[in-house]
Amino acid sequence: xxxxxxxxxxxxxxxxxxxxxxxxxxxxxxxxxxxxxxxxxxxxxxxxxxxxxxxxxx
Amino acid sequence: xxxxxxxxxxxxxxxxxxxxxxxxxxxxxxxxxxxxxxxxxxxxxxxxxxxxxxxxxxxxxxxxxxxxxxxxxxxxxxxxxxxxxxxxxxxxxxxxxxxxxxxxxxxxxxxxxxxxxxxxxxxxxxxxxxxxxxxxxxxxxxxxxxxxxxxxxxxxxxxxxxxxxxxxxxxxxxxxxxxxxxxxxxxxxxxxxxxxxxxxxxxxxxxxxxxxxxxxxxxxxxxxxxxxxxxxxxxxxxxxxxxxxxxxxxxxxxxxxxxxxxxxxxxxxxxxxxxxxxxxxxxxxxxxxxxxxxxxxxxxxxxxxxxxxxxxxxxxxxxxxxxxxxxxxxxxx
Numbered sequence: 001x002x003x004x005x006x007x008x009x010x011x012x013x014x015x016x017x018x019x020x021x022x023x024x025x026x027x028x029x030x031x032x033x034x035x036x037x038x039x040x041x042x043x044x045x046x047x048x049x050x051x052x053x054x055x056x057x058x
Numbered sequence: 059x060x061x062x063x064x065x066x067x068x069x070x071x072x073x074x075x076x077x078x079x080x081x082x083x084x085x086x087x088x089x090x091x092x093x094x095x096x097x098x099x100x101x102x103x104x105x106x107x108x109x110x111x112x113x114x115x116x117x118x119x120x121x122x123x124x125x126x127x128x129x130x131x132x133x134x135x136x137x138x139x140x141x142x143x144x145x146x147x148x149x150x151x152x153x154x155x156x157x158x159x160x161x162x163x164x165x166x167x168x169x170x171x172x173x174x175x176x177x178x179x180x181x182x183x184x185x186x187x188x189x190x191x192x193x194x195x196x197x198x199x200x201x202x203x204x205x206x207x208x209x210x211x212x213x214x215x216x217x218x219x220x221x222x223x224x225x226x227x228x229x230x231x232x233x234x235x236x237x238x239x240x241x242x243x244x245x246x247x248x249x250x251x252x253x254x255x256x257x258x259x260x261x262x263x264x265x266x267x268x269x270x271x272x273x274x275x276x277x278x279x280x281x282x283x284x285x286x287x288x289x290x291x292x293x294x295x296x297x298x299x300x301x302x303x304x305x306x307x308x309x310x311x312x313x314x315x316x317x318x319x320x321x322x323x324x325x326x327x328x329x330x331x332x333x334x335x336x337x338x339x340x341x342x343x344x345x346x347x348x349x350x351x352x353x354x355x356x357x358x359x360x361x362x363x364x365x366x367x368x369x370x371x372x373x374x375x376x377x378x379x380x381x382x383x384x385x386x387x388x389x390x391x
Contacts, residue, residue, distance in 0.1 A: 021384055021385065021388060049078070
């Protein structure tokens with residue numbers, strides 16, 4: 001019975017995390033698209049020249 | 059990997075700042091000096107001397123040419139990064155709590171404290187990244203908040219808004235051009251101690267003495283996330299690359315005599331940004347953590363403590379590998 005309860009709780013937790021993940025990603029997608037449109041292709045000085053970021057990490 | 063310990067200050071740290079590339083780390087403290095280090099090995103490059111009071115803020119322009127600092131001596135100073143030469147001083151009636159650039163460094167924002175009959179004020183100056191230029195001494199915009207003093211402030215993306223944190227725990231959004239108050243929302247129960255933007259500035263994190271941190275949407279000040287800690291918080295940073303936040307704080311200095319360092323909770327705490335759970339802690343400081351900054355490429359972070367030390371951490375493989383099962387199951391496309 002304990003095991004059944006535990007597995008039910010863990011299912012609920014997983015479902016909640018999936019929901020949180022999807023909500024966050026949907027919000028980010030909308031915000032990023034809107035900001036891109038507002039910026040009109042102009043990259044601010046603070047974000048220029050940092051394109052070498054994908055170095056291999058040991 | 060073991061952190062690098064920087065011992066260049068004799069008083070509590072107040073602020074840390076990486077330059078855009080992240081190769082330099084600027085540090086300020088109550089000892090009236092600013093230090094700059096190579097972030098990868100902790101070697102000190104230089105010290106900026108001239109302030110007569112505790113330093114409260116430091117910022118560097120995106121080209122790493124000019125540095126601005128704000129201090130309790132009621133001044134903001136402008137420095138040449140490479141030589142340590144002081145180029146200009148702005149004088150105010152009260153202590154300077156914030157001195158920061160917008161994303162293009164064509165605006166300088168200064169927050170002065172409410173004291174001795176003077177109102178807490180946000181001052182905005184035009185700015186040019188030019189060593190030879192005489193910078194404007196008259197603000198193009200001032201914002202006061204007579205009822206509710208400012209603790210932190212900064213420009214949003216496109217300098218569209220000025221976002222300010224207050225002593226009563228609320229956050230205000232002002233029009234970045236006119237200074238008109240657009241919105242004020244209650245966010246925390248106590249003073250806001252830090253306000254740091256995400257890399258694209260569309261959201262930001264606030265921390266408070268009320269032991270919580272929150273993420274807010276810059277555009278509408280909607281509270282997106284809440285993180286609960288077991289100690290008053292002084293600082294919070296958002297990590298690029300991984301969906302984490304790092305919080306720092308600890309018992310106030312006045313209460314520390316009655317607690318051991320273990321009870322003082324002087325750890326950097328990692329939380330999952332989306333799920334709001336605490337996922338880890340890093341010990342090291344033996345006083346409250348006053349400020350945390352993350353390397354702009356997301357490869358490490360630095361913390362400055364009430365103990366007078368700066369600790370520079372480089373993330374290892376386990377940090378990058380850490381994922382919740384649901385993140386592994388549903389990778390971002």
